Amino acid sequence: MEKAVKIGRQTPSKGMHILITAFAACLMALVLFWGSARTVHAAGGLDLSTEYPGITITPGETLNITLTLSNASGSGLDADVAIASLPEGWEGYLQGGSYEVSRVYVPNGGEGTSLTLHLTVPDALEEGTYDVVVDASASAEIQDSLTLSFQVNEVNAGAGSFTTEYPEQEGTAGTTFSFSTTLINNGLSAQSYSLSSNAPSGWQVSFTPSDGTASVAGIDVESSTSQGLTVEVVPPQNVEAGEYDISCSAVSASETLTTDLKVVITGTYGISLSTPDGRLSFDAHANDDSSVTLNITNTGNVDLQNVSLNSSLPSGWTVTYNVEDNVIDSIPAGSTAEVIATVTPGSDAITGDYVATFTAETDEASSSAEFRVSVKTQTVWGLVAVLIILCVVGGLVYVFRKYGRR
Numbered sequence: 001m002e003k004a005v006k007i008g009r010q011t012p013s014k015g016m017h018i019l020i021t022a023f024a025a026c027l028m029a030l031v032l033f034w035g036s037a038r039t040v041h042a043a044g045g046l047d048l049s050t051e052y053p054g055i056t057i058t059p060g061e062t063l064n065i066t067l068t069l070s071n072a073s074g075s076g077l078d079a080d081v082a083i084a085s086l087p088e089g090w091e092g093y094l095q096g097g098s099y100e101v102s103r104v105y106v107p108n109g110g111e112g113t114s115l116t117l118h119l120t121v122p123d124a125l126e127e128g129t130y131d132v133v134v135d136a137s138a139s140a141e142i143q144d145s146l147t148l149s150f151q152v153n154e155v156n157a158g159a160g161s162f163t164t165e166y167p168e169q170e171g172t173a174g175t176t177f178s179f180s181t182t183l184i185n186n187g188l189s190a191q192s193y194s195l196s197s198n199a200p201s202g203w204q205v206s207f208t209p210s211d212g213t214a215s216v217a218g219i220d221v222e223s224s225t226s227q228g229l230t231v232e233v234v235p236p237q238n239v240e241a242g243e244y245d246i247s248c249s250a251v252s253a254s255e256t257l258t259t260d261l262k263v264v265i266t267g268t269y270g271i272s273l274s275t276p277d278g279r280l281s282f283d284a285h286a287n288d289d290s291s292v293t294l295n296i297t298n299t300g301n302v303d304l305q306n307v308s309l310n311s312s313l314p315s316g317w318t319v320t321y322n323v324e325d326n327v328i329d330s331i332p333a334g335s336t337a338e339v340i341a342t343v344t345p346g347s348d349a350i351t352g353d354y355v356a357t358f359t360a361e362t363d364e365a366s367s368s369a370e371f372r373v374s375v376k377t378q379t380v381w382g383l384v385a386v387l388i389i390l391c392v393v394g395g396l397v398y399v400f401r402k403y404g405r406r
Helices: 002-008 014-043 380-403
Strands: 046-049 054-056 062-071 077-085 091-096 103-106 113-120 128-137 143-152 161-164 168-171 177-185 191-197 204-209 218-221 225-234 242-251 256-265 271-274 281-284 290-298 304-312 318-321 327-331 336-344 352-361 366-375
Touching: 046 128, 046 143, 062 077, 062 103, 062 143, 077 091, 103 113, 113 128, 161 242, 168 177, 177 218, 177 256, 204 242, 218 225, 225 256, 271 352, 271 366, 281 290, 281 336, 290 304, 290 327, 290 352, 290 366, 304 336, 327 336
Parallel strands: 054 143, 161 256, 168 256, 281 366
Antiparallel strands: 046 062, 062 113, 077 103, 077 128, 091 113, 128 143, 161 177, 177 225, 191 218, 191 242, 204 225, 242 256, 271 290, 290 336, 304 327, 304 352, 318 336, 352 366
8 A cells, every 4th residue: 555655656757857848848949930930921021122223314204113022921912002202293103014003913932023113203303312212011011112212413403405605606698607506415315306497587597417418407316415516507698787596496305405596797798780681782873972771789788878980981982971970879788770871982983893891889899891882983985875876766767757658
């Protein structure tokens, strides 16, 4: 009996104690591992990224940025996506496939789900850095956030430019004016510019690349580069003196650039002496008046004042004009004055061709024209010959009347 009681009070054996201890340690390790696995799942389930999280932009741009949302949670899940923060005046949305989206399915592992962030940048921005924040969340524990930084610096804070170093030139009518200009594209992509001007009617304006020989109506300019252009301006021949403003434009899909040019036309003096039909010859007789009409044309762009008429004639010849003191008071620009010159060859002029020169001149311009004058002399023998012929004819008439019927 006593032996039995002794056996019932025995403590566990040493082997059993070790086994219980090992089991408890394993159970604790399993709990810790499971808890640790759940923590990793919550912290690293989603990852929102882009290849270029910091870029430089220009005002007025439309941006399309590719984002990637990957999942390492261990199983596929749905995630809410949204633009959490936009600078003032900016607009944007997220696109998945062909749709604007606010929730996407993200499979576990692999390349993840692709999204496109569309942003519209205001036309006017100050220099600085602008942040856009995008959030992705499947739960309070499984989420991620991406911040994209956009830099606007002094170079690209404004649009492109169309400039010239010397915007004003001066010359006479008939001058061809050439302006060297520079067209700069400050955008992030190439742009195609259409070239034009608002020149006055009758003026011709052409654009030629500095590295070319032919004029163009449009030109492509790569991103962040410049293109030299020669602007050639040709005024009309009879343009009046004065100042003329010419605005040239370079227009692309995203901007309109202009440069203002000025052409100053100075006074141009010109005069031309001719006849209404262009003939520079006439007939005359010795000691007899012959008239010739002269056209004096103002070929300049300013009025001519006090146009004097002069001549160079053979010795003994005289000339008079139907204007007082042989002076035309005024000839407006582009107009023609008609003058009649009366030429009288000398009494001793014999039959033949002579040269007479007429000149119209002012203090600023002059013009001369040489005329061939054919002199035909009336002699006594000519009159005698006419009388003899008349006498012969009269005699024949008399003879036929008297003896014609016999």
